[in-house]
Amino acid sequence: MHILNKKPENAGGLPRADWARCLLQLAGLAALSMAGPASFSDEPDGTPRAGAQRTAITVCGTCHGPQGNSTQPKFPRLAGQHAHYLAAQLKAFRSQTRGDPDAVGYMWGMAGELDDASIEALAGYFAEQKAEPSSGRRDSTLVAHGREIYEQGIASQGVPACSSCHGPDAHGLQDFPRLAGQHAQYILKQLASFQSNMRNVAIMHGVAQNLHLADMQSVAAYLEAQP
Ligand code: HEC
Numbered sequence: 754m755h756i757l758n759k760k761p762e763n764a765g766g767l768p769r770a771d772w773a774r775c776l777l778q779l780a781g782l783a784a785l786s787m788a789g790p791a792s793f794s795d796e797p798d799g800t801p802r803a804g805a806q807r808t809a810i811t812v813c814g815t816c817h818g819p820q821g822n823s824t825q826p827k828f829p830r831l832a833g834q835h836a837h838y839l840a841a842q843l844k845a846f847r848s849q850t851r852g853d854p855d856a857v858g859y860m861w862g863m864a865g866e867l868d869d870a871s872i873e874a875l876a877g878y879f880a881e882q883k884a885e886p887s888s889g890r891r892d893s894t895l896v897a898h899g900r901e902i903y904e905q906g907i908a909s910q911g912v913p914a915c916s917s918c919h920g921p922d923a924h925g926l927q928d929f930p931r932l933a934g935q936h937a938q939y940i941l942k943q944l945a946s947f948q949s950n951m952r953n954v955a956i957m958h959g960v961a962q963n964l965h966l967a968d969m970q971s972v973a974a975y976l977e978a979q980p
Pocket residue numbers: 775808809812813814815816817827828829830831839840842843853855856859860863875876930942
């Protein structure tokens with residue numbers, strides 16, 4: 754599991770103590786997977802659901818928050834995200850097709866250990882958690898500009914309205930992810946990754962290809978502020 758070889762200096766903002774804790778949890782997951790691909794249905798002491806919940810809280814939760822409401826902008830919020838979308842992303846990490854550097858560094862190793870049933874169970878756990886609104890100071894000019902882009906797109910740059918796929922309230926649907934309350938920094942980074950095709954998804958490349966950095970910052974600020 755190559756994530757175990759990462760040095761603490763590469764942890765990108767995670768305090769040392771957290772990293773030590775994280776590595777211990779990861780070692781636990783690695784041990785779980787020694788006998789073959791991790792499957793919660795193999796656990797003698799619980800149902801797949803209980804196994805998924807335990808892993809979600811003790812392993813995934815060290816970065817994403819135990820209920821999926823991560824407070825560190827590097828780690829996306831998973832609470833209330835659609836199970837279908839979450840499962841698709843875990844499979845994209847496992848097959849190494851979602852390839853921006855943080856996906857490679859943090860999630861390829863994690864997802865490489867999971868079988869389909871475990872992926873479904875983990876996705877189900879996070880989808881069921883209540884998404885907490887994010888807190889923090891807002892730049893109202895940025896948010897207002899972001900709202901315009903979200904609801905109307907930018908006709909002169911050929912950018913479609915985000916709401917047409919992600920929904921008027923940014924709560925998404927099935928394969929269209931929920932964006933409301935997501936960390937602005939994470940959203941910004943994903944938009945840049947779609948634009949450069951590091952995260953290679955045709956539909957979002959089309960949307961992001963003509964977005965300027967300032968547009969991305971605005972729409973990210975708007976989305977983070979949504980409940
Ligand atoms: C050491 C920290 C860490 C741990 C532990 C971790 N993740 Fe992640 N996860 C990340 C980072 C960082 C990203 C963002 C990757 C990127 O920027 O592309 C991510 C992204 C994701 C995404 C994509 C979210 C989206 O909105 O597209 C899913 C789903 C996910 N992780 C699920 C899990 C699950 C399930 C576990 C436990 C088995 C887990 N993660 C454990 C750091 C972690």
